[in-house]
Amino acid sequence: MQTKSHINFDPAFRWLTLAGGLAILFLVGSICYTLIIGAMPALKKFGIGFLFSQSWDPAFKEFGALSSVYGTLVSTAIGMLIAVPLSLVIALFLVELAPPAVSRLVGGAIELLAAIPSIIYGMWGLFVFAPFLADHVQPWLTSVAPGLPLFQGPPIGIGMLAAGIILALMVLPFITSVTRDVFQMVPEVVKESAYGMGSTTWEVTRKVTLPYGIQGVVGACFLGLGRAIGETMAVTFVIGNRHEISASLFAAGNSIASTLANEFTEASDDLYLAALIELGLVLFGITLVIQFIARWWLRRTARKLGAVR
Amino acid sequence: MDKKRNNLFHIILIALTALLVSTSPALAGVTINGAGATFPYPVYAQWAWLYNKDTGVKLNYQSIGSGGGIRQIKAKTVDFGASDAPLQAAQLNEAGLLQFPMVIGGVVPVINVPGVTAGKLKLSATTLADIFLGKISAWNDAAIVKENPGLVLPDTAITVVHRADGSGTTWIFTSYLSKVSAEWRNSAGHAKSVKWPTGVGGKGNAGVAAYVQRIKGAIGYVEYAYALQNKLNYSLLQNQAGKYVAPTIATFQAAASNADWAKADGFYLVLTDQPGQDSWPITGASFILVYKEQAKAEMAKEVLNFFDWCYRKGDETAEKLDYVPMPKSVVSLVEKAWREQIKVAGKPVWP
Numbered sequence: 001m002q003t004k005s006h007i008n009f010d011p012a013f014r015w016l017t018l019a020g021g022l023a024i025l026f027l028v029g030s031i032c033y034t035l036i037i038g039a040m041p042a043l044k045k046f047g048i049g050f051l052f053s054q055s056w057d058p059a060f061k062e063f064g065a066l067s068s069v070y071g072t073l074v075s076t077a078i079g080m081l082i083a084v085p086l087s088l089v090i091a092l093f094l095v096e097l098a099p100p101a102v103s104r105l106v107g108g109a110i111e112l113l114a115a116i117p118s119i120i121y122g123m124w125g126l127f128v129f130a131p132f133l134a135d136h137v138q139p140w141l142t143s144v145a146p147g148l149p150l151f152q153g154p155p156i157g158i159g160m161l162a163a164g165i166i167l168a169l170m171v172l173p174f175i176t177s178v179t180r181d182v183f184q185m186v187p188e189v190v191k192e193s194a195y196g197m198g199s200t201t202w203e204v205t206r207k208v209t210l211p212y213g214i215q216g217v218v219g220a221c222f223l224g225l226g227r228a229i230g231e232t233m234a235v236t237f238v239i240g241n242r243h244e245i246s247a248s249l250f251a252a253g254n255s256i257a258s259t260l261a262n263e264f265t266e267a268s269d270d271l272y273l274a275a276l277i278e279l280g281l282v283l284f285g286i287t288l289v290i291q292f293i294a295r296w297w298l299r300r301t302a303r304k305l306g307a308v309r
Numbered sequence: 310m311d312k313k314r315n316n317l318f319h320i321i322l323i324a325l326t327a328l329l330v331s332t333s334p335a336l337a338g339v340t341i342n343g344a345g346a347t348f349p350y351p352v353y354a355q356w357a358w359l360y361n362k363d364t365g366v367k368l369n370y371q372s373i374g375s376g377g378g379i380r381q382i383k384a385k386t387v388d389f390g391a392s393d394a395p396l397q398a399a400q401l402n403e404a405g406l407l408q409f410p411m412v413i414g415g416v417v418p419v420i421n422v423p424g425v426t427a428g429k430l431k432l433s434a435t436t437l438a439d440i441f442l443g444k445i446s447a448w449n450d451a452a453i454v455k456e457n458p459g460l461v462l463p464d465t466a467i468t469v470v471h472r473a474d475g476s477g478t479t480w481i482f483t484s485y486l487s488k489v490s491a492e493w494r495n496s497a498g499h500a501k502s503v504k505w506p507t508g509v510g511g512k513g514n515a516g517v518a519a520y521v522q523r524i525k526g527a528i529g530y531v532e533y534a535y536a537l538q539n540k541l542n543y544s545l546l547q548n549q550a551g552k553y554v555a556p557t558i559a560t561f562q563a564a565a566s567n568a569d570w571a572k573a574d575g576f577y578l579v580l581t582d583q584p585g586q587d588s589w590p591i592t593g594a595s596f597i598l599v600y601k602e603q604a605k606a607e608m609a610k611e612v613l614n615f616f617d618w619c620y621r622k623g624d625e626t627a628e629k630l631d632y633v634p635m636p637k638s639v640v641s642l643v644e645k646a647w648r649e650q651i652k653v654a655g656k657p658v659w660p
Contacts, residue, residue, distance in 0.1 A: 059504065263475050265376055
C-alpha cells in the first residue's frame, strides 16, 4: 500500500483533465453542428434574410427572426439596466455599511432569491406583478412622459416592460451575491489606510473598493446577462408573445427563448421546425458574440487597472 | 485494493441488473403508450385510470401536444398518437396510419368586459372575425351595439388574447374564422398557429384564461372545460342558421350529429360552422392515430381494447369532464375501419 501510493499520478491526471476540456469543446461543436443541420431547410429557404424579416407566419410558411432577436435584446437590456446599478448598491451596502447581523440576514435572503425556480417568477409576474403594473405603474409612466413613444399604448401589464423587470429581479441575486463576494475580498489593510488618510466612506468605495473589484463586477454582470438572455419560462409568461416590433415598452413582444418554448411542441411542419431550430442557432450566435465582448472587456479593464493594483 | 475494486464492480453490476429487471415489461404488466394532444388529456387520463382498475392494463399518455404526438407515432416510440387537428387522407396513407375520432369538444369565446356577465353578449360570425382581425377595436363599436340592444357596453379598448403556442384549439378556432371570413382566410389563415393581426399570446388554455381574467376589455378563446373551470364569461355566437346559441354539451352534440362521418375519408372532418338550429359553430373532434400495419397482434389488440372500452363505458366520464362522447353511429363506423384496416402480417386484429 505504502509504495503504491507513491506512483506518479500526474500523467493520468493530465489526461483526465485534457479529456474533460476536450469533451466541452466537442459538446459545443456538436451542438452547433446539430443546430446547423436541423436548421438547414430554413437556412436554404430564407438565407440571410431570416435575420432581417419580421414576418412569422406558420400558416403561410414565412419565417423571420427579427422580432424575436429584438425582443431578446430589449428585454435583456431593460433587465440589466435595472439590475446592475441596484446590485452594486446592495452589494456595497452589505459590505461597507450594514451591521454584520443585517448583512448576514439580507445576504441569506438574496441567496434564497437565486434559488427560486424561474416558473415561480413567471407566475408571480403574471398574477401579481402585471396587474399591479397595469393599474399603477403604466398609467403613471404615460402621464409623466406624455408623447414619449416608449410609454404609450393601453396599460395591460404584460409586455416588454414587465418581462424586463422580471428579468431584472431574476438576475439581481446572481449579480449581487458575486459582487458582494468580490467586494469582501478587498483587503482590509488597503481600505483602512484610505480611511486613515481621511477618506470618507464614499471616497473609499469610489476609489478603492470599486476599482479593486471591477473585474469581478464585470464578470458578475455577464453571468447575469447570460441568464437573462436565455431565460425562458418567466419571460414566456409575461412578455405577451407577439411576433412584432413595437416602439412602446407596454406592447407585447417575444424573445427567442419564449418563441421556442411556445411553438416547438406543435411544429409538425418541417420548414417550421427548421425555422425554430434556426432561431436556436441565432441565440447560440448571440451568446457567442456576448462571450467575446465579455472576454475583450475583461482583458481591457485588467490592463487599464493594472497600474492601480 | 484489487479485491475492493472487484467488489465495487459487482455492486454496480447487481444494481444495474436490478434496474433492468424492475423496468422490464414482463413484470410490470401491459402498458400502452400514447402521446399527443393536450385538449383531451383530462378525459384520457380519467379513462386510463378507470380502465386500469377494470382490467389491470396501464395506459401512459403524455400530453405533449398534437405535433409531438404525430412525430412520436411516426417514429414508432408510442402505440398511438393523438391529435386535435385531423390529418388528411393523403398524409395518413403516406404514413400508413389509421385515424379515428375519440371525443368532441367546443371552443368558446371568453370575454372580460366590465358590466357584461356570462352569456349576455351576442356576437355574429362577422363581428367575431372583425374583432380578431383588429377592425373592431372598442367594445362600444356600432357593430357590437347593434347586435346587443339593451346591453350597456363600455368604451373599453378590445385586447385580443390568443394562444402563443401552436395548438389544436387554435386550429379549430381559425378553421371557423376562415370559413366565415374571406379576409381572415386570406390574411391569417387556418393553422395550429397563425400570424395574428392583433393581440397578445398566452401559453396554453390556462395562459389565455389567465390573460383574459387579468386584462380589462379582453376577448380570447379557450376550450370549453377551461371556460367552465375558471368561471370565465363566455359569449353567445350566431350559428349558420342565424340563431344565437350558448356553448353547452347539447349544442356541441347538435353540431356533431349533423356531420356526415360516413363520407369523410380517413375520418377527416372539421365540425366548425355546421348547419342546424342548435349547433355550436366552433366544435371539433379530437383524433387518435394508430398504425394500420401492426407489429405485434397482442399489443394491437390491447390498444384497440382500450379504445373500445372508452367508446362503450366512457360516456359518463367524458360528460362529467365537459366533453361530448362520440355518437354510437360513428363508433360503429370506427370499429368497422378497425376490422378492415388494422392488420398484423395481412391478418385482421379486430375483434
